[in-house]
Amino acid sequence: EAQVTQNPRYLITVTGKKLTVTCSQNMNHEYMSWYRQDPGLGLRQIYYSMNVEVTDKGDVPEGYKVSRKEKRNFPLILESPSPNQTSLYFCASSLGLSGSKNIQYFGAGTRLSVL
């Protein structure tokens, strides 16, 4: 089954404790993105990647790191989480950008609480 898998789905942590949220897709997609969603707001793009080893900042990259060492994986790293990073996080991927390749497939979301 074609899917984007995020782990963990729920995470409670404390300020300053490094964490990684994993994202994996099995569709051989070129593009992958991370978003956060806060109450009353839409999704805001954190980082996106156009291919292996190619990443770029979205609108809210501060406090986050990403890497794309393999095509299928795009982990989100919080080196020193803070309470303002408490949010719902989505990973998404698309085959490309032209025509129907532009359709983004979303993971189920990771709900993160930083105490």
Place this chain on the structure above:
Amino acid sequence: AQTVTQSQPEMSVQEAETVTLSCTYDTSESDYYLFWYKQPPSRQMILVIRQEAYKQQNATENRFSVNFQKAAKSFSLKISDSQLGDAAMYFCAYRSFNTNAGKSTFGDGTTLTVKP
């Protein structure tokens, strides 16, 4: 930078009636894509409909259609014959094709209530 504005935080519609959700955007790019996503209480993101900016013809998907006005930078979603299952948060989204290929911007959403 691109911006997407959804001016209606909440909308309601009677079952079987038609409702239109508004979306405006701002961009200096000529090539881009626009999307409407549905997010039910499960928080899953579901693609409703998409539109390529170079296409003048408005996209339709069954009961869902858009009114794309490129010059006015407007992209509204019309839901016909509304069903109880249409109740959800709806997001309008923009995706760059050239300059910042892959960069996406979402509106803040419209909560749609469907009354039986």
